[in-house]
Amino acid sequence: xxxAPLRGIGANKINTMGHNLLTICYLIGSITFILGLKxxxxxxxxxxxxxxxxxGMTVAILGTIFLYRNEETHAHLHxxxxxxxxxxxGGIIGTLSAKKVKMTSMPEMVSLFNGMGGACAALxxxxxxxxxxxxxxxxxxxxxxxSISVFRPTVLIIVIGLIIxxxxxxxxxxxxxxxxxxxKDYSFTGQxxxxxxxxxxxxxxxxxxxxxxxxTYLLYCxxxxxxxxxxxFVMPIGGADMPVVISLLNSFTGVAAACGGFLYNNKVxxxxxxxxxxxGTLLTILMCKAMNRSxxxxxxxSFGGSKNTAAGAGTTDQGTxxxxxxxxxxxxxxxxxxxxxxxxxxxxxxxxxxTCHELEKIxxxxxxxxxxxxxxxxxxxxxxxNVLLAEADVSxxxxxxxxxxxxxxxxxxVVLILGANDVVxxxxxxxPASPIYGMPILEVEQAKNVIVNKRSMKPGYAGIxxxxxxxxxxxxxxxxxxxxxxDLCAEVKAI
Amino acid sequence: xxxLLQWITNxxxxxxxxxxxxxxxxxxxxxxxxxxxxxxxxxxNAIHGVVIIGAIIVMGKAETDNYLAITxxxxxxxxxxxxxxxxxxxxxxxxEMFKKKK
Numbered sequence: 001x002x003x004a005p006l007r008g009i010g011a012n013k014i015n016t017m018g019h020n021l022l023t024i025c026y027l028i029g030s031i032t033f034i035l036g037l038k039x040x041x042x043x044x045x046x047x048x049x050x051x052x053x054x055x056g057m058t059v060a061i062l063g064t065i066f067l068y069r070n071e072e073t074h075a076h077l078h079x080x081x082x083x084x085x086x087x088x089x090g091g092i093i094g095t096l097s098a099k100k101v102k103m104t105s106m107p108e109m110v111s112l113f114n115g116m117g118g119a120c121a122a123l124x125x126x127x128x129x130x131x132x133x134x135x136x137x138x139x140x141x142x143x144x145x146x147s148i149s150v151f152r153p154t155v156l157i158i159v160i161g162l163i164i165x166x167x168x169x170x171x172x173x174x175x176x177x178x179x180x181x182x183x184k185d186y187s188f189t190g191q192x193x194x195x196x197x198x199x200x201x202x203x204x205x206x207x208x209x210x211x212x213x214x215x216t217y218l219l220y221c222x223x224x225x226x227x228x229x230x231x232x233f234v235m236p237i238g239g240a241d242m243p244v245v246i247s248l249l250n251s252f253t254g255v256a257a258a259c260g261g262f263l264y265n266n267k268v269x270x271x272x273x274x275x276x277x278x279x280g281t282l283l284t285i286l287m288c289k290a291m292n293r294s295x296x297x298x299x300x301x302s303f304g305g306s307k308n309t310a311a312g313a314g315t316t317d318q319g320t321x322x323x324x325x326x327x328x329x330x331x332x333x334x335x336x337x338x339x340x341x342x343x344x345x346x347x348x349x350x351x352x353x354x355t356c357h358e359l360e361k362i363x364x365x366x367x368x369x370x371x372x373x374x375x376x377x378x379x380x381x382x383x384x385x386n387v388l389l390a391e392a393d394v395s396x397x398x399x400x401x402x403x404x405x406x407x408x409x410x411x412x413x414v415v416l417i418l419g420a421n422d423v424v425x426x427x428x429x430x431x432p433a434s435p436i437y438g439m440p441i442l443e444v445e446q447a448k449n450v451i452v453n454k455r456s457m458k459p460g461y462a463g464i465x466x467x468x469x470x471x472x473x474x475x476x477x478x479x480x481x482x483x484x485x486x487d488l489c490a491e492v493k494a495i
Numbered sequence: 496x497x498x499l500l501q502w503i504t505n506x507x508x509x510x511x512x513x514x515x516x517x518x519x520x521x522x523x524x525x526x527x528x529x530x531x532x533x534x535x536x537x538x539x540n541a542i543h544g545v546v547i548i549g550a551i552i553v554m555g556k557a558e559t560d561n562y563l564a565i566t567x568x569x570x571x572x573x574x575x576x577x578x579x580x581x582x583x584x585x586x587x588x589x590x591e592m593f594k595k596k597k
Contacts, residue, residue: 033542034519040538040586041527047590050538054583057545061579064548070556077555079565086554086569090576097577098584103592109585110537117544117578123571124549127557127564153502247536253543260549262509272545274513278520280539283532290529382532390592401529 025063032056118168170230251280346419541582
């Protein structure tokens, strides 16, 4: 029986050397997780923190494989071939995909890995339920003294792990698909209500299963409902909000892992899972704050890409925009005193961070002061732009955060916007009907000139028009960010 | 009601851990600058890969003739490992870029 942990005190303790060592391994694991997270939240120690946590994880995993003993039968683990086979395959896939992924696709990678963790938790729940349903059946037949109620807490934990793990898996897969453009926004009227009903049914079924654990089929209904809920939950949320969703699903998976900790009375799973659950929730809220929106607002989604009601109507006949030629743009920039570059997702997709740095160097040589204005949610994830520009060796000193940048736009001659859209949309300040109203933006319209590089006039991720593009001081420079930047470099050099 | 109270008493250690960890988790990352949001999320993502330990236990306990448990457990070990290994490697790659500056 695997019920010892939940029956608590009654279980006889194992007091062997190996078991004590395992306790130490888990202790090391838990401490390194806390330490690792702490170090990860400081730029100076972040990388070391990651390694510290990885070290603790390795100790905990190896300890489990070699030292773990079943609390009741005292049996060591077996099936080593399978275990090592799984570790090897997973390790190779994990390393290769993590090494090969482009810096620009990091967000989807994180989402994908998160989904794997969620699926892992859900699978554990499935196996453990099968295990326990056999025991339930056995106890019914033998009419033993153990009543069904003994199994209830365990079943409850299993079901919670299953629901959260499946939602996290399905949701992460959709988030992954959205970020790499394979899945489009999709919503239907009353979807929020439908989702809530779906969730309510799942919880109802779960409650019934806990009360009567012999209803095995319910487990599969719950699994199905949770998967569908996960899909529908993420579907209507716009791509711009994906980071928040991934962060939330990340903390879900943490809680699912903690359920495993409950199930096996395993302290390292418990601490690690709850730690991530709590930290992930806070991180989600911090990200929402960076966009000046509430979590509810993100989830219930006024952003949904297909809902272009108020925003579309007000801005359709905005008039015309003007284009600028490459040589003119180069001219304006080389004779400016101060140029502010606003990088956005367009820069990321075009992999143009190095060329961007190149242009910065050329301009700086000509005596132009070049700085970068980084919106906290530019790109697809908070900090995305910092990571990209850091990859291209751009110095930290010229990266301005939003508040600093907004102070400096007044004294800026030229703002060069590279594939950013929603984060510079003045509608966030001026138009209460706009879905992004209230989001803090980079106030680029305070600068003397604004040059916008985009691939086309298509709206950004929030799916709304941008008045900025139609203002007299704005000129458009169409084309792929990398190509345009290369040409700009050449033009500026020639001047 | 009684059984619930009994259950809480029996599992008080775990409940204490949960409560304390919630506060530790919040406290520990409370001051993170927005630059580090992405790497931190990725690092936390790797840490919840600790669920792999559950997968290993499932796998290691499965009777050799229980093919369902073995198949699902094997799959769980693979997925969990991808989460852990991939998560840490990706985080390291992100942070590597921050470090180049002197």
